[in-house]
Amino acid sequence: MLALLFPSCDANSPTTPPPPPDRDALFTPWHRAEQPSPFPQGVQWHWRKRLSEPPAEDVPPDNPDAAAQLRAALPTLAGTEPLETEPLLEEWEALASQAPQTLIEFLDDPHRDVRYGCARLLFRLMTSGSPPIPNQLAAAAAKRLRDEADEVALLHLETLSHAPGPWPIPRLIKTFGRYDNHLRVVVRARAAMHLVKRGNYSGFPLFLKILKEQTSLQDDLNREWESSLRTAWWKEEALKGVVLAAGEDFGFSPDAIEPAQAASIRRIEEWWNENRQRLWEQSPAMEDPELVRRVQEIILAMGTFQLRNVDNAVFLLTQMGPPVAPWLFEALQGSNFQIRRHCLEILAALMPWATEATRREWLQELTGLLSEDDPALQVRVLNAIGASRLPEALSHLEQALLGGNPSHTEVAALQLANFSTAEARELLTKTGNRFAQDDPRWLPVTAARIRADDHGALEDFLDVLRGGGDGADRASIYLSWLVDTDDYGQARSTEERNREVERLRTEILTKQP
Amino acid sequence: MKALRVLLALGIIAACVAAFLYSDGSSTSTASAGALIDLTTSESCRDCHSEVYDEWKSSYHAQSFLDPLVRAKEQSNNFRKVQCIPCHAPAPILERATGKGARVVERFTFREQGVDCLACHKFHDHVAGTQSVSGALAACRPIADERLSRAELCAPCHNQHDTVNEWEASSFHDAGVGCLDCHMPTITRTLPDGRTKQGRSHKFLGGHDLGTLQGALDLKVENLTTDSGEGLLKVSVTNSGAGHNYPADARHRALDLVVTLIQPDGVEVPARDERPPDRQRGTARRRFRNPYRQEASRLTNLETWGRENTQIPSGGTETLEVPYQPEQVVRARIEVFYKLTPYMEDLDSTLVHERVVEL
Numbered sequence: 005m006l007a008l009l010f011p012s013c014d015a016n017s018p019t020t021p022p023p024p025p026d027r028d029a030l031f032t033p034w035h036r037a038e039q040p041s042p043f044p045q046g047v048q049w050h051w052r053k054r055l056s057e058p059p060a061e062d063v064p065p066d067n068p069d070a071a072a073q074l075r076a077a078l079p080t081l082a083g084t085e086p087l088e089t090e091p092l093l094e095e096w097e098a099l100a101s102q103a104p105q106t107l108i109e110f111l112d113d114p115h116r117d118v119r120y121g122c123a124r125l126l127f128r129l130m131t132s133g134s135p136p137i138p139n140q141l142a143a144a145a146a147k148r149l150r151d152e153a154d155e156v157a158l159l160h161l162e163t164l165s166h167a168p169g170p171w172p173i174p175r176l177i178k179t180f181g182r183y184d185n186h187l188r189v190v191v192r193a194r195a196a197m198h199l200v201k202r203g204n205y206s207g208f209p210l211f212l213k214i215l216k217e218q219t220s221l222q223d224d225l226n227r228e229w230e231s232s233l234r235t236a237w238w239k240e241e242a243l244k245g246v247v248l249a250a251g252e253d254f255g256f257s258p259d260a261i262e263p264a265q266a267a268s269i270r271r272i273e274e275w276w277n278e279n280r281q282r283l284w285e286q287s288p289a290m291e292d293p294e295l296v297r298r299v300q301e302i303i304l305a306m307g308t309f310q311l312r313n314v315d316n317a318v319f320l321l322t323q324m325g326p327p328v329a330p331w332l333f334e335a336l337q338g339s340n341f342q343i344r345r346h347c348l349e350i351l352a353a354l355m356p357w358a359t360e361a362t363r364r365e366w367l368q369e370l371t372g373l374l375s376e377d378d379p380a381l382q383v384r385v386l387n388a389i390g391a392s393r394l395p396e397a398l399s400h401l402e403q404a405l406l407g408g409n410p411s412h413t414e415v416a417a418l419q420l421a422n423f424s425t426a427e428a429r430e431l432l433t434k435t436g437n438r439f440a441q442d443d444p445r446w447l448p449v450t451a452a453r454i455r456a457d458d459h460g461a462l463e464d465f466l467d468v469l470r471g472g473g474d475g476a477d478r479a480s481i482y483l484s485w486l487v488d489t490d491d492y493g494q495a496r497s498t499e500e501r502n503r504e505v506e507r508l509r510t511e512i513l514t515k516q517p
Numbered sequence: 518m519k520a521l522r523v524l525l526a527l528g529i530i531a532a533c534v535a536a537f538l539y540s541d542g543s544s545t546s547t548a549s550a551g552a553l554i555d556l557t558t559s560e561s562c563r564d565c566h567s568e569v570y571d572e573w574k575s576s577y578h579a580q581s582f583l584d585p586l587v588r589a590k591e592q593s594n595n596f597r598k599v600q601c602i603p604c605h606a607p608a609p610i611l612e613r614a615t616g617k618g619a620r621v622v623e624r625f626t627f628r629e630q631g632v633d634c635l636a637c638h639k640f641h642d643h644v645a646g647t648q649s650v651s652g653a654l655a656a657c658r659p660i661a662d663e664r665l666s667r668a669e670l671c672a673p674c675h676n677q678h679d680t681v682n683e684w685e686a687s688s689f690h691d692a693g694v695g696c697l698d699c700h701m702p703t704i705t706r707t708l709p710d711g712r713t714k715q716g717r718s719h720k721f722l723g724g725h726d727l728g729t730l731q732g733a734l735d736l737k738v739e740n741l742t743t744d745s746g747e748g749l750l751k752v753s754v755t756n757s758g759a760g761h762n763y764p765a766d767a768r769h770r771a772l773d774l775v776v777t778l779i780q781p782d783g784v785e786v787p788a789r790d791e792r793p794p795d796r797q798r799g800t801a802r803r804r805f806r807n808p809y810r811q812e813a814s815r816l817t818n819l820e821t822w823g824r825e826n827t828q829i830p831s832g833g834t835e836t837l838e839v840p841y842q843p844e845q846v847v848r849a850r851i852e853v854f855y856k857l858t859p860y861m862e863d864l865d866s867t868l869v870h871e872r873v874v875e876l
Contacts, residue, residue: 489595
């Protein structure tokens with residue numbers, strides 16, 4: 005009888021959603037069934053090594069005589085002054101061109117002088133006009149960008165920058181990757197500059213960060229040197245990148261007093277904000293087969309288990325900028341949930357770098373994905389749509405804000421707060437006033453209102469934080485929308501909590517939009 | 518129509534009675550059976566499973582999103598490091614995939630509940646349980662799912678740092694001892710009406726629990742004399758009770774073995790190797806840990822700690838030998854500290870074992 009009353013309640017036949025449609029037929033053969041995968045599950049990819057692998061090219065064997073002479077000659081570099089060895093290197097260049105693989109062997113010599121001499125020889129070969137195996141030479145340099153000697157690493161970066169084709173782009177991006185340590189600031193700045201030469205502007209924020217440096221760029225490391233000289237050098241290098249991109253230095257000088265530096269940096273930021281979409285729009289399309297192959301592999305890495313792989317892949321693809329979008333949209337046609345989810349995240353992150361026309365094209369494709377069956381993907385589609393900041397996205401966000409799905413409400417509220425338009429702000433205020441404080445949607449919408457500089461409900465929000473308990477726990481999650489850091493979670497007593505709430509209040513009210 | 522209404526009413530009454538019979542009886546159920554509950558948060562489970570809920574609430578699974586150590590600036594910075602979110606506030610794991618190659622997905626709402634009931638039990642419109650019960654008898658419609666008792670459910674989060682791999686390579690795996698046997702042991706709960714009921718503990722005891730830490734690690738101290746007449750204190754720690762490395766899982770953990778030699782006047786013998794002043798406590802110290810990539814430069818004692826993974830594998834023994842001059846030393850204090858982060862000082866950490874040996 006109960007089964008008649010509740011036909012769907014039969015324990016042995018639960019209602020499970022149908023399997024997702026097979027999209028692999030639409031996707032590239034390379035991606036189909038993910039086999040053979042270059043990423044064994046559970047194994048971390050050695051990113052620097054992999055990104056340094058050269059494209060296939062014919063590698064003739066070294067001339068035995070030249071190799072023997074080079075083997076005898078190169079160790080003599082140990083203990084000699086670089087200036088003294090310059091004529092020798094000039095002399096040995098002909099040998100090295102006949103025995104490049106022997107030269108590459110010596111790039112790992114334990115003696116710093118030998119490595120430096122070999123790096124110079126490698127650079128000479130690469131820039132000689134007819135390098136014997138250019139991709140192999142570039143790859144040899146790419147694999148050694150973390151040489152412990154700064155001068156060697158920097159020289160290798162220059163050699164890599166002369167590689168034929170755009171395949172080194174991901175490797176150059178990796179030099180300022182999220183997990184790199186911060187010791188090699190100049191290597192990172194120069195890598196960013198070489199990316200600018202290749203039409204990739206992902207390093208521009210790094211230039212700004214370096215120019216703003218007044219204390220310690222690597223504040224999580226122990227500095228053991230006097231900082232001012234070194235930071236001046238960093239700034240010189242970053243400024244070269246700015247000049248390359250903008251054609252002017254905006255009057256910046258590392259020797260200028262701090263307010264003067266700040267004024268120049270403000271001008272650079274203004275220029276960047278006004279021009280970045282135009283610059284990215286002029287970036288070359290990502291069509292080189294070798295680069296595309298690498299991009300597709302990196303996309304595939306987003307479907308693997310180890311978070312380090314995934315984080316690296318998301319970072320690299322994001323830094324490749326809007327030109328990578330066609331490959332992300334292609335991957336969205338596949339069936340791997342994790343890959344699709346991360347593609348949507350990256351597209352949302354790329355929106356601010358794309359021109360209005362490009363965003364409109366992307367929005368059109370994304371709107372078609374709103375009918376996704378997977379609720380977790382729906383949220384990310386909505387997020388990417390909101391990130392477009394286009395007026396036509398507002399109706400989708402409004403619908404999501406007022407709908408009954410709390411995940412959609414949260415994402416829509418945050419995106420509306422980021423819109424920075426009167427219309428979006430009004431929508432948030434109107435909706436926020438409609439929800440009672442015990443409505444689960446009140447907190448995210450209120451936090452979004454505050455983020456959008458509507459402080460009408462700020463005191464109510466802070467009261468929830470002051471009150472402690474479950475409500476405050478929940479409210480504290482939204483602090484990441486309002487300030488860059490907070491100590492609310494560290495507060496152990498009511499007094500500490502109230503003090504932190506007061507600090508937050510001041511920071512929120514004085515925060516620059 | 519009237520007949521249908523009667524039928525419906527009878528059905529609801531029957532369902533309510535059945536729901537009471539099925540529930541552990543520890544609280545008054547407000548979820549009427551048949552009318553399926555809304556599987557939105559752990560609160561949905563509380564009415565019928567209040568004791569299990571309370572255990573979970575006291576666990577670090579429940580605190581995974583609010584734990585101050587996790588939210589600290591140098592850790593997740595209140596989850597501004599978004600890649601931390603999936604494991605600290607996962608969406609229902611069973612709905613995606615389980616196993617060592619499966620990655621969890623973050624939840625967008627109610628993140629403050631951390632690894633909530635639904636993270637492990639929700640499966641679309643019903644919950645996964647140890648036994649199947651008709652939806653008419655239990656509002657959450659439990660359906661038996663063996664994955665709940667397997668490591669494959671834990672792996673999506675806990676194998677990011679190889680814990681499941683370590684377990685598979687251990688004798689615990691060969692003996693059929695799984696994750697649940699240690700971290701969710703079978704317990705007997707006494708219900709308010711006096712009845713008892715067996716079930717799995719939902720406290721998920723591990724690195725935050727002194728008993729679990731002590732039970733898994735043996736400390737052995739031998740006082741020897743060398744051929745040259747010197748004293749030699751041989752201190753061994755054995756990972757005898759964990760089916761994975763000790764310390765395990767999150768790379769934040771560290772285990773420090775400290776041996777302090779004390780002179781007749783009560784003064785501690787200075788450390789025999791040079792360390793930064795704030796870390797100079799013991800006469801000898803050894804750390805067991807899988808370090809962060811950049812940890813060495815932060816700790817400034819690279820020479821002492823090194824970069825390699827020194828966690829103690831399941832069943833493994835590590836020994837610290839401390840030579841001493843018998844005429845100069847009368848006593849030794851041996852301490853084993855478990856640290857939730859590598860930067861934690863001894864006094865802030867958990868003292869797992871302490872022994873004083875008269876020499």
